Amino acid sequence: MQDNKLNIPLDHIQDGLSLEVVGNNSNPLFYYTDAQYNGEAPYQIMEGRFYHYRFSKKEYCFEPSEVVEPSPFSSSEGRLTPNIYTGTLELNIFKSFDIEVGSVGIEVQSVKASYREDYRFMLEAITDKCTDLLMQANSPVSHNFEADFSNENEGTIYQRFAFIKSIINSDEFKESIYRIITFPSTTWMEELETTDSRKIRRFKNSELRQLINRNPRAKLPLNHPLSKRGLNSMPTRIETTRKIDTVDTPENRFIKHALQTYLKLCSTIISNIKTGTRLFKEVEALSENIENQLSHSFFQEISRPHTLKLNSPVLQRKEGYREVLRSWLMFDLAAKLVWKGGEDVYKANKRDVATLYEYWLFFTLLDMISEIFDIKGKETSQLIKKTNDGLGLQLRQGRHTALKGVYKSGTRNLNIKFSFNRTFSGKKKFPKSGSWTKSMRPDYTLSIWPEEINEDQAENEELIVHLHFDAKYKIEKLIEIIDAENIGSNEDLLSSEKKEERKGKYKNADLFKMHTYKDAIRRTGGAYVLYPGEEKLTEKGFHELIPGLGAFPVRPNKTDNGTSDLKVFILDVLDHFLNRASQRENMAFRTFDIHKKKPNNLKESIPEAYGKNRNFIPDETFVLIGGYKSLAHLEWIEETGLYNFRMDSERGSIILDQQTVSAKYLLIHTFNEIVSGKLFKINSRGPKVYSGTRLHQLGYPFKDSGKGKNYLVVEIAPVEDEEFKNLDWKFSKLKNYKRGRESFKPFTSTLTELMNTINS
Template sequence: MNVLKDHGSPVKEFTEQINNCEICFKHVPNVCKLDNHTPLLFQDSDNIFLLEETDYQIIFTPEKSNVSEIRFPSLKKVDKIPVLTTLTFDKDLYGGILNFRSYVGQSFFDVEVDSVKSIRIPFEVRSKKMNYEEHYPSMIADLAKAASGLIFYEKSPTFKYINFQQRVNKSFYEDFMFLEYIFRPENLLSAYGYIRRDPHKILQQYVETVPTTFASAIGPSDLINIITNPGNLSKTNQTPLNWPSQMGNYIPKRISQKDYLETRDTPENRFVKYFLGLLHELIIEMNIYVKSKDKDGYPVEKIREYNEIIQEFTLDGWLKDVGELCHMPSNSQVLQKKEGYREILDYFLIFEFAFNFQWEEVKEDIKGYQKKLSDLYEYWCYLKLTKILSQLQKSRTNYESIFEFNRKEWSIKIKKGMKSSQKFFIVKDENEFNLELTYNNTYSRSELESYSYSLSMRPDYSLMITTDNQSFLLHFDAKYKCDIKTTFKSEDIYKMHTYKDAIKDTLGAYVLYPGRKTKIYRESSTILPSVGAFPLTPGKSVSQDENHIENFLNQVLNEINY
């Protein structure tokens, strides 16, 4: 296979065994760490990596001549997307142009010649986006925390049955990345390490019957038991010190003694055990799945590694004395505050959100990991804008108000249009501002309050800013697609110009994208009117990105003051 890209510096030729098939690699880098710009890479002894949105030329020469039919079964379509354009070559030379477009996931190189099938060579198509493996779990984590108030609703899904087999068959790749996030050394391994070293303990009261001479103290309830059980009394010539005279020379043979025992069988530890069990069930099903699909490569090795880790955890000696979870201790201060336990609670929320909670907008039958990632990014950006505006208002972020909750189906969807309206009141230098944020509001010629003079427009997010004497709009669009230079695309800026021109009272429109470059195109020296782009990237740097957008909105409000 020849790649229609220049690899740069020369790379040594090497041979590897994949699925018992010897493959010779020419001009293909053999790397330890993957990047998101080299078109073809080889890693970890059996992993071939390609890139989305990249043209590849694939050429095949059969061993026999006069072939009547030749097919590339796995490359005709991937998730119903045609990816191979067949080309006509000279005699006994077959192939085509391969481009996976925005598909990200796994497939195979294979060929069928006159009904004779070749060995399937697995490969993975990676995204060109920076750190896309970080983005999915980071967004799921933030969305789970935002919906945590709903997860702890009175009908909590803690005990809702999860069909892991059905789930894994539909979404193996994103579930694998969820596990990668959970099993990072700084996440589950660190949190469980804290718990293992210092598990939560309580003093549990118990009662045992002991000979009277061994009793450490006798209380009022013990005296009542003595009187009401005369058969337990025996006469003695030597009574205990300060023995009641009314008892004569009678003392009990045995006495019930209350004591306290330190135990680890607490609701919090039962919760930890329950969560580890859920992870174990998922990993078992993923193991079964990769075996049934004859999968190989990096994900398979990592799943085996995770299985060994989770087995070690679930067989831990201290957990043997911990019972089964009967209720969710959601109000526990130990779960919410103690190191290790609070992190496990966070991972549980992420787990519940990813596996039990359903976004009605992102159903599992939507094929293509890229599609789901883009949709999640759109919802995630909405949460971040809500958070930024709450910070400007100096108030707690109320995420629950943005959701509609279906109790019967245990599903949520984000309110859209004017139903999504969230209002904020901000005071700056004694000036008052009313801000209203909407999600997916439609602007058209038929809507006087939401007017577009040409075609209908529906920005992802619209922010109405109102003062005593004026109102104007800012719009934001979430664009997960970005090129490998981690900057915005020109066509997205053109779209922002469309919003600014067509939608009444609009003074600004801006792209939100996972990248690094902030750019504001101003009409004049003032910050408005303008169009532009802001990076908003899931992961560790998101706070910095949030601050940049918050500072921009502060500049807008300050400019209005003058």
């Protein structure tokens, strides 16, 4: 029942005392009659909202806390602000400020309408997965531990009980019990009865003996066949046996034993916890449920078991029985399981569905990733480890859990690592893994790199890619985190967001976090939101799938959890990794190549790199330095716009390498010069081969350019860039310059190096 006002009676503290809680249409209140069945307090408010409260008597008050803010005018009234807390809020009540007189429970609902069903389903799913893991890891320590609830704190007990409850309270278990009662396994058994001896058609040995000895007897006629054989009388009634159909079978005894074991566990827990707590109410409700099942007439006919025949074909195969057998095995293991991370979900009467969603997503993603990649059993079995107090699930917020695998294809094998709560430190220096600034911790990270190298080398050489995913349970629609069409202008949206931020509400914080991961964590290929909705979003950074941002729906649902879109995306990412000519591969190499050495320093004026000149990068712009032999040679160069290099193996010949072929400028000098200002732009796309005869025809001033010799020739023109005019360069400072007889030998330099030799 929804209302704007709740009046909570507190007669257990003092007659006539009550607590009034007031909300409005935006902050509704609820009262549920079925709350105890769900382990909840009947009076309920919603997370993230605020409510006003007031005691009916002014001498009573709440203790101030993060949730309770008393009024400055009266301590008996104030405001409740549960923020992100969900679960039963146990508020201690004081009289005259310092005398604690009791408490009141108020349930804080999740903003998600389906949180009850989601909570139950996710807990069942995690229990089911943990049982599978336990069965893998439990063989060497299967009977070393028994849960001792008398020596545990309430948080640990609740954690264990939550697993057990999810097994027993599941629809599958209830349906199994109904199936067994409706279509039970039966057997024939013999029952003794006393009957008229004349009705017996065929006598057994035991009945034949009674013909001689049993009383009372009746005399037989003389013509009776038995009289002729010397038997003068026979008993009037004989004790015989008959076969009847019974449900008192070993298999049904096991079912009854299992239910009684569950009931005994509930009694043990109740005797070791505080009355009135969430756990007490939940255990009490479960006990009532089990007692109702055991009170069925079916179980009244069944005796106690002498032995448990767990290898019975009926228990292992018959519908209903096999599910209960599995639940019993799960129950036995779950009672031994210690999950420290469960405290994030259950501690202090919390019911943190958002955190449970994060844990559930881990197992859901693990199942999906295991289908795609080769993740060995020993990797997943490490999630369950032997601890001092039982078998521990090694999954907890803030603690790094990583599983490794391999993806094999015909052309490329890849290593993968699936991490939960991995911290990317802000303290590690480039090129090591980590964050550029403060430490970051995404919920899940999928890292991919070539199989032939280890992870550290992949980080150092820019060969690894990280994909980050964050769980956002409270998002239902993408419109909550991205701009939608037909909802107003961007200016209106931004203005609205600014107002919300000033109120402390950060509607786009989830999307901003994805941008933060992408930009802050080194070698991030993408960052994505996982939420229980319907729509997907993938935004590409450039022309390819990654780098990118987006959101994928993953719902707590048994039939369709929505991971199909996410699985297709991961497969597309793998297909992208098989493309060795992708832009991402090129960018990764460029990043590695640029950052592997310290940067050069160039502060001189050079042409700007834009438009057709966009690829004008000083470190990748090469200059040829060559000689001219005489004034006549220089005049020929300037008149023809050609410059030639020798191609033979003698001294002075040019070395053809990538830098020479791709050179964009030519600086020429004559003998004994170490400074030159004669800079030309190379217009040809590369050197061309000219014969000596062809050069002679063009007026080349040297007679040795005759037949049998070939030259490399580039087409040149005076530089027109203002930044290069009226400059002289002391090229003898260049690292490739050779002194002495080889000073005339042509060589190359980068524009950066050349500009740092300007002769002032």
